[in-house]
Amino acid sequence: MHSAKVKTASRGFTLMEIMLVLVLIGSMATLVLKTLPSSSRELSQESDRLAVALHWAAQQAELDGKIYGLSVSPHQWQLMTLNSQPHNRGESYLWPNHYWHPVSVGKLKQQRQLPDSLTLTLALQDQPIPLNTLQNDTLIDEPKIIFFPGGERSHFELTLSDLEGQTRTLTEHGVQAESETSDALIPPHSASAGTPAA
Incomplete structure (x- = not known):
């Protein structure tokens, strides 16, 4: 008797098998993303929001010919502009009558x-600046970071940190993670004083 050898042709994966593997990989990736610390996500999102606001203020100061500033406290920030019209928060202590x-x-x-x-x-000119914690105090409204119409701006380091000790630092040159640097979000210019816009 002669034994017959049966040859089976090798074949690839079926479409159903490939789709099943993709679904499993997608499910595992979703679980991994959900386990990432939310504070890391918050840190990234908030630093990106702040970077966009700073970039906008720098550009707007040049476009409008006005002085813009960022008022900062430990848990909030606000963009402001300087002009000669009276405001209920009081006169600027740096620019009288503005x-x-x-x-x-x-x-x-x-x-x-x-x-x-x-x-x-916040650090200005490499010196730490104490930030006002009283949110109703008028000093919180006096910006520490200034953008002038000629493109000049304060030399600053604004650091956002979370409870786990992770930080993101924004400077007049852009945003830095702990040890990595992203593209500059705020076009660099030298810092100098200017005159207020009326």
Whole structure:
């Protein structure tokens, strides 16, 4: 008797098998993303929001020919503009007869209350600046970071940190993660004083 050898042709995966593998991979990726710490996501989102607001203020100062500033406290920030019209928050202590007004334009958030897990710190000219924690105090309304019409701006380091010790630092040159640097979001210019816009 002769034994017959049966040859089976090798074949690839079926479409159903490939789709099943893709569904399993997608499900596992979703589970991994959901387990990432939410504070890391918040830190990234809030620093991106703040970077967009700073970039907008720098550009707007040049386009409008006005002085813009960022008022900062440990848990909130607000964009403001300087002009000579009186405002109920009082006169600027840096520019007599001029007043800071909150900026309100379109859908861009011009003011932000940070989540409880995040804190802002500020350094100007490499010197730490104590931030006012009293939200009703008028000093919170006097911006510490200034953008002038000629493109000059304050030399600053604004650091956003979470409870786990992760930080993102925004400077006049852009945003930095703990040890990595992203593209500059705020076009660099040298810092110098200017005159207020009327």
